[in-house]
Amino acid sequence: MTAATVTAHPVAERKTPRRRRKSRSYPIFRVLVLTTTVLLFIAPLMWMLVASFKTNVDIYDSSKTFFFTPTMDNYSNVLGRNNYFDFIFNSFWVALWSTVFSLILGVPAAYAMSRFSMDRSAMVVLMARIIPGVSLLVPWYFIFANMRLVGGFAVLILSHMFVALPLIVYIMMSFFDSLPTELEDAAQVDGLTPIGAFLRISLPLSVPGLATAGILSFIFSWNNFMFALVLAGANTKTLPVAIFNFVSYASIDWGGLMSASVVVTVPIMVIALFTQKYIVAGLTAGATKG
Amino acid sequence: MIGTVTTRPTVWKAYSVWANRHRKWLLAAPAMIFVGLLIAVPLAWTGYLSLTDSQGSVRAESRFVGIANYLQVFGDTERFWPAVLRTFTFTGGAVATEMVLGMGIALLLWRPFKGEKWVRVAILLPLVATPVAVGMMWRLIFDPNIGFANQFLSWFGIPAQPWLSGQTTALPTLIFVDVWQWTPMVVLILLAGLTALSEEPDEAARVDGANAWQRFRFVTLPLLRSTVIVAIVLRGIDALKTFDILYSTKGKGGGSFHEVETLNVYAFGLSFDYNDYGISSTVLILFFLLIIVIMWMVTHRRKGEES
Numbered sequence: 001m002t003a004a005t006v007t008a009h010p011v012a013e014r015k016t017p018r019r020r021r022k023s024r025s026y027p028i029f030r031v032l033v034l035t036t037t038v039l040l041f042i043a044p045l046m047w048m049l050v051a052s053f054k055t056n057v058d059i060y061d062s063s064k065t066f067f068f069t070p071t072m073d074n075y076s077n078v079l080g081r082n083n084y085f086d087f088i089f090n091s092f093w094v095a096l097w098s099t100v101f102s103l104i105l106g107v108p109a110a111y112a113m114s115r116f117s118m119d120r121s122a123m124v125v126l127m128a129r130i131i132p133g134v135s136l137l138v139p140w141y142f143i144f145a146n147m148r149l150v151g152g153f154a155v156l157i158l159s160h161m162f163v164a165l166p167l168i169v170y171i172m173m174s175f176f177d178s179l180p181t182e183l184e185d186a187a188q189v190d191g192l193t194p195i196g197a198f199l200r201i202s203l204p205l206s207v208p209g210l211a212t213a214g215i216l217s218f219i220f221s222w223n224n225f226m227f228a229l230v231l232a233g234a235n236t237k238t239l240p241v242a243i244f245n246f247v248s249y250a251s252i253d254w255g256g257l258m259s260a261s262v263v264v265t266v267p268i269m270v271i272a273l274f275t276q277k278y279i280v281a282g283l284t285a286g287a288t289k290g
Numbered sequence: 291m292i293g294t295v296t297t298r299p300t301v302w303k304a305y306s307v308w309a310n311r312h313r314k315w316l317l318a319a320p321a322m323i324f325v326g327l328l329i330a331v332p333l334a335w336t337g338y339l340s341l342t343d344s345q346g347s348v349r350a351e352s353r354f355v356g357i358a359n360y361l362q363v364f365g366d367t368e369r370f371w372p373a374v375l376r377t378f379t380f381t382g383g384a385v386a387t388e389m390v391l392g393m394g395i396a397l398l399l400w401r402p403f404k405g406e407k408w409v410r411v412a413i414l415l416p417l418v419a420t421p422v423a424v425g426m427m428w429r430l431i432f433d434p435n436i437g438f439a440n441q442f443l444s445w446f447g448i449p450a451q452p453w454l455s456g457q458t459t460a461l462p463t464l465i466f467v468d469v470w471q472w473t474p475m476v477v478l479i480l481l482a483g484l485t486a487l488s489e490e491p492d493e494a495a496r497v498d499g500a501n502a503w504q505r506f507r508f509v510t511l512p513l514l515r516s517t518v519i520v521a522i523v524l525r526g527i528d529a530l531k532t533f534d535i536l537y538s539t540k541g542k543g544g545g546s547f548h549e550v551e552t553l554n555v556y557a558f559g560l561s562f563d564y565n566d567y568g569i570s571s572t573v574l575i576l577f578f579l580l581i582i583v584i585m586w587m588v589t590h591r592r593k594g595e596e597s
Contacts, residue, residue: 030398037395038412044470045415047438048427060436109321116314125325130581131333132531134557135574138339138567139332162328165321193310198317223420225534230562240422244538247426254430261423272418273411279418280410283475284482287520 045265052259059254074259084263086235087242091264094153094228094238095221098160099214102168105161107210110172111198115181122173129166136162137230144231151233159227164217167282171216174285175209176202212282215275222268239264333578340571352568359572369548369556370573374580376461376544377552381529384468388525389518391469392476397506399477400484413474421471425538428467429454454539460549467535472528476521483517484510523588530581533558553577 051059053070078084106125113122140159141150149155183205184197192200225240232241243264246257272279309316340359344352363370399409416424431438432453440450453463491513495505511518533554536544542563544551551559557577560570 030403034395034398034409037398038409041412041416041470041474044427044431045419047431048423051430059430062436062441065438065441105321105324108317109319112314112317118314118318121318121322124322128325128329130527130585131329132554132557132574132577132581134533134554134561135336135571135578136329136332137558138561138571138574139335140328141561142335143332158328161324165325169321193306195306195310195313195317198313219418223418223422223534225420225422225538226558240420240534243420243422243426247541254436257426258430261420261426264420265423268418268420269415272414276411276414279414280478280482283417284479287479287482287517 048258048261048265051254052262054255056253056255074255075263078256078260078263082242082260084239084242084260087237087239088263090153090232090236091222091238091240094156094160094236095218097153098157098164098221099217101157102161102164102217103210103214106165106168106213107172107203107206108198110169111176111202113169114173114176122169125169126166128162129170133162133226137227141230150231151236153236155231156228156236156238159231160221160224163220163224163227167217167220168213171213171282171285172206172209175206175212179205208278208281211275212278212285215271215278216282219268219271219279222264336571336574339567340575342568344567344571345569346565355568359568360576363569363572363576369551372548373551373553373556376550377530377554380461380465380468380532380550380552381526383462383465384472384529384532385522385525387465387469388473388476389522391473392480392521393518395473395477396480396484397510399481413477416471417474417478419471421534422538424467424471425535428463428470428535429539432463457545457547457549460540460545464535464539464550467539468529468532471535472525476525479521479524480514480517483514487513519588523585526584526588527581530554530584553580 052074053072054064054068055071055073058064058068109125112118113125140155144150144155179202183201184194187197187201188194223240224238225244228236228238228241229244232238237245239260243257243260246253246260339352341354341356342352343355343359344350395413399406430436434440434450434452434455437453439453443450452459454460456463487510491509492505495509500508531554532552536550536552536555537558540550543559544555548556553573554577557570557573560566560573
């Protein structure tokens with residue numbers, strides 16, 4: 001009883017002077033600025049969504065900016081005529097396998113690099129994040145064209161792994177850094193080998209970290225444009241490339257283009273909404289240590 | 291029967307002992323070999339190509355020309371040096387704006403409030419949106435004739451702007467697009483740093499009568515320095531390499547006057563629009579060295595200050 005009042009008291013006391021000193025206009029100011037910020041971030045996306053339900057005639061008519069008759073024609077045109085389901089599958093397939101293979105390669109490496117403080121080795125992997133992709137694309141194109149692999153899924157998956165692997169190693173290293181070693185040590189005392197302790201103790205404990213790394217790697221692969229632009233063939237084209245090809249025609253079909261853009265962004269945003277916690281954890285990994 | 295039963299476990303055991311003894315490299319090697327093969331070999335090849343006059347087809351013959359490409363690129367005041375300048379303008383402008391705005395928003399979000407969840411969702415959406423789609427979206431909004439941007443300006447009597455199609459306005463407009471998409475990233479990183487701070491130094495300064503600006507400038511900001519540097523480094527690397535929004539809005543060569551042609555766009559165009567592999571490799575090697583030098587300077591300065 002006394003303990004509870006003692007701990008509760010200073011907290012309550014600390015809040016009183018702060019409230020008194022704070023100007024009364026701050027809460028209103030904060031609400032106004034944050035509302036404007038949210039609007040600025042959301043409005044363009046809403047604009048894209050709205051335009052995707054307009055006919056091209058309505059897009060060109062400034063009197064129909066807000067009031068118009070919604071149409072589904074853009075979606076049925078894009079999804080029906082332009083093999084968009086193939087592109088959706090291609091994007092999904094490449095993102096899935098590049099993520100899976102990167103996890104298989106990256107997680108054990110991140111574990112070793114974290115436990116043995118292999119900072120220099122980690123730098124080698126993280127170099128992949130620093131190097132501009134174009135400087136590797138030319139040789140890759142040379143090599144893979146000679147192996148007659150350009151245009152296949154294997155090359156796309158390999159190139160996207162190049163993006164995913166450093167990301168996964170970076171996120172998982174900071175995850176393993178924060179995972180206490182006591183459990184592994186106890187497991188080894190109980191007769192597990194070090195690798196056994198990694199596989200049976202640390203790995204099951206890192207499911208949140210694996211989810212974080214996996215989701216982010218999937219998103220980055222899904223969004224990747226440059227590698228697929230060069231290495232994809234007609235049958236392996238991913239969604240961002242398909243959208244880009246939309247505008248190489250003489251006049252732009254804005255309604256179709258916007259509905260295609262909605263098709264590529266909505267799946268990733270739905271994933272992001274449901275896995276917000278993991279995405280934030282992954283993007284801010286390593287931000288709070290020196 | 292007995293033989294297999296006894297030998298298998300021994301072989302397995304010997305392997306297990308060996309594997310566990312060398313687990314450090316056994317676990318790390320596959321990833322490192324993969325990255326090494328995909329980086330070291332191509333980079334060496336790019337280095338070699340930069341010394342040849344390779345162009346046209348992948349299988350075409352090429353001659354060794356020494357440092358001729360480098361001399362040509364260094365003397366190129368028409369495409370190369372303007373591209374270098376644009377790369378710095380774009381990166382500097384975008385990252386500086388993102389840091390200032392990101393810090394402001396992060397400070398506003400710092401103390402919990404009702405509806406915080408919705409603000410966090412809202413700032414996450416631009417961040418995960420596909421850059422090519424983002425480019426197309428802004429292309430419509432900034433269209434000089436049918437875009438909402440000019441319609442919005444007309445409500446206030448401001449004349450229509452050329453935005454992406456203007457020779458001088460295209461790069462600032464694209465900096466704005468980059469700021470729109472990536473400020474949330476800075477907010478998230480800084481917010482993670484702020485949340486990890488203890489409240490005591492701030493409280494102490496408050497008791498001593500420091501105002502909000504003084505507390506931020508002399509208490510919060512110094513404590514947050516390593517997080518700020520992480521944010522600048524991460525954003526800096528990505529901004530230098532920006533490609534998707536530039537290429538999807540302005541196409542080949544960064545527009546008809548090369549008005550948004552950064553080093554990355556220039557090198558990509560040389561490689562895959564003009565198949566001029568020798569010169570493009572030269573530009574890429576120089577671009578790569580530039581990034582390494584900048585990163586070395588940022589991290590080196592940090593180490594020097596800490597000791």
